[in-house]
Amino acid sequence: MNARALAGRPKVRAWLWLLAAGLAVTVAIAGDYLRGPSHTTTVAVKRPLDPADLRLGFGPQTYDEALTGATQRIGSMREQIARHPGEWLPMEGLARALFARYRLTAGADDLAEAGRMLDRALANAPWPAGPTLSRAGVSLAMHDLDGATAALRRFDASAVPPPIEERREAQSIRCEIAFERGRLADARKLCAPGDDLGIALRRANIAAKTGDTTQAARIIEDMLRTPRLPPSTVAMLALQRASVALAAGDWRGSGQWAHAADRAFPGYWLSEAYVAQQLALEGDRAEARRRYARLAARTGDADVLDALAWLTKADGRAAESREWTAKAGVAWLARSERLPGTYATHYAEHLLLHGQPREALKLAESDYRRRPFPATIGHYAFALWRNDQPGRALAVLRAGEARGFKTADMKMTEALALGAIGRVDEADAALAEARRLNPKIDDLRQQFVAFQQE
Numbered sequence: 001m002n003a004r005a006l007a008g009r010p011k012v013r014a015w016l017w018l019l020a021a022g023l024a025v026t027v028a029i030a031g032d033y034l035r036g037p038s039h040t041t042t043v044a045v046k047r048p049l050d051p052a053d054l055r056l057g058f059g060p061q062t063y064d065e066a067l068t069g070a071t072q073r074i075g076s077m078r079e080q081i082a083r084h085p086g087e088w089l090p091m092e093g094l095a096r097a098l099f100a101r102y103r104l105t106a107g108a109d110d111l112a113e114a115g116r117m118l119d120r121a122l123a124n125a126p127w128p129a130g131p132t133l134s135r136a137g138v139s140l141a142m143h144d145l146d147g148a149t150a151a152l153r154r155f156d157a158s159a160v161p162p163p164i165e166e167r168r169e170a171q172s173i174r175c176e177i178a179f180e181r182g183r184l185a186d187a188r189k190l191c192a193p194g195d196d197l198g199i200a201l202r203r204a205n206i207a208a209k210t211g212d213t214t215q216a217a218r219i220i221e222d223m224l225r226t227p228r229l230p231p232s233t234v235a236m237l238a239l240q241r242a243s244v245a246l247a248a249g250d251w252r253g254s255g256q257w258a259h260a261a262d263r264a265f266p267g268y269w270l271s272e273a274y275v276a277q278q279l280a281l282e283g284d285r286a287e288a289r290r291r292y293a294r295l296a297a298r299t300g301d302a303d304v305l306d307a308l309a310w311l312t313k314a315d316g317r318a319a320e321s322r323e324w325t326a327k328a329g330v331a332w333l334a335r336s337e338r339l340p341g342t343y344a345t346h347y348a349e350h351l352l353l354h355g356q357p358r359e360a361l362k363l364a365e366s367d368y369r370r371r372p373f374p375a376t377i378g379h380y381a382f383a384l385w386r387n388d389q390p391g392r393a394l395a396v397l398r399a400g401e402a403r404g405f406k407t408a409d410m411k412m413t414e415a416l417a418l419g420a421i422g423r424v425d426e427a428d429a430a431l432a433e434a435r436r437l438n439p440k441i442d443d444l445r446q447q448f449v450a451f452q453q454e
Contacts, residue, residue, distance in 0.1 A: 059231055092134050132152070191203040238257045242258045277449065348367070352382065414434075
């Protein structure tokens with residue numbers, strides 16, 4: 001979800017596949033859409049890593065064990081704050097514990113409290129000391145690029161040179177800020193080759209969002225070869241690798257990596273969501289619904305609820321779909337009210353999925369203005385198209401391409417926008433490029449890709 005982690009949250013992407021519900025584009029585009037290729041392709045990578053060969057290191061071996069540990073650390077840090085009120089170090093400790101649990105659960109309450117606690121800690125610390133890197137990392141997870149930048153300025157003001165590990169963490173955050181601001185040259189420079197895990201993962205994401213899923217796959221697999229990685233890290237990397245496979249239309253690979261993540265870190269709800277998604281892609285939609293329903297009952301996660309609402313709708317279960325849609329709407333509204341900037345694009349996705357394009361457009365535009373990178377470019381352009389503004393949608397997409405971004409979703413939306421304004425030959429070319437990047441892009445089962453890391 002940025003990584004969403006790599007801040008650890010999933011991203012619903014089925015908005016593009018409103019087309020599968022019967023939205024018209026043009027006769028030429030729609031006809032070509034339905035005649036899309038159905039063959040499977042595999043991401044070609046150097047020295048491919050077999051998902052069955054993953055090796056686990058130390059750390060909690062299951063999701064429940066990790067969650068219990070994170071909750072215990074939160075309780076311990078609350079006790080320390082009670083014993084030492086006003087001291088900033090225990091406040092940072094609590095914030096880091098809350099953020100660690102957020103990365104496991106995607107719980108907005110933990111993320112919001114972590115941010116508040118870090119603000120208190122910074123206010124209590126003498127300049128330029130304080131939890132600057134923690135604040136930068138949490139700000140980034142909140143999609144607050146200005147806040148992250150301000151925290152890094154305070155970090156840079158330190159009179160004592162920070163340790164190499166902290167400098168690398170700061171560099172990784174700077175890379176992500178540059179990427180999300182659309183400054184690809186700066187992002188590539190900041191994420192230049194090195195052995196830092198965070199930097200390497202961001203480098204893989206840059207490759208994937210600029211049309212090179214082969215390179216992205218290689219980088220992630222190289223990271224997975226690192227010895228003694230904690231099971232939670234192995235699962236996160238395996239899900240990222242599954243996401244790259246999905247972006248390249250390699251559904252066989254995405255399934256292998258989703259199951260590998262599930263084996264590596266049993267009980268992790270996000271791995272289980274990827275597996276449910278895979279079942280839908282493979283045609284076992286009844287089992288996918290059952291698994292999503294169990295996850296929805298267990299987690300109440302808004303992304304899971306939306307995925308289930310969309311799947312039940314596609315299966316003709318209209319009444320059930322309306323129930324899940326209502327629950328998802330309540331969950332998204334609660335998140336967006338608590339952290340509006342953090343969930344603007346995600347809530348906009350929900351609104352687009354469920355027939356509220358005007359409301360979605362406002363949210364999508366606000367996030368795009370702050371962070372013009374592929375996730376927001378695609379959402380905003382699609383929202384413009386859904387609001388009968390294909391010319392503006394095309395301008396947004398072309399601006400993103402001029403920055404160096406290239407994804408199959410962007411090219412597909414470009415085809416829709418071009419078709420809507422009658423530029424059919426150019427629309428065909430955009431559709432062909434979308435298929436080159438992802439040969440599954442116009443397979444109707446693509447509508448069930450609900451989880452894919454940004």
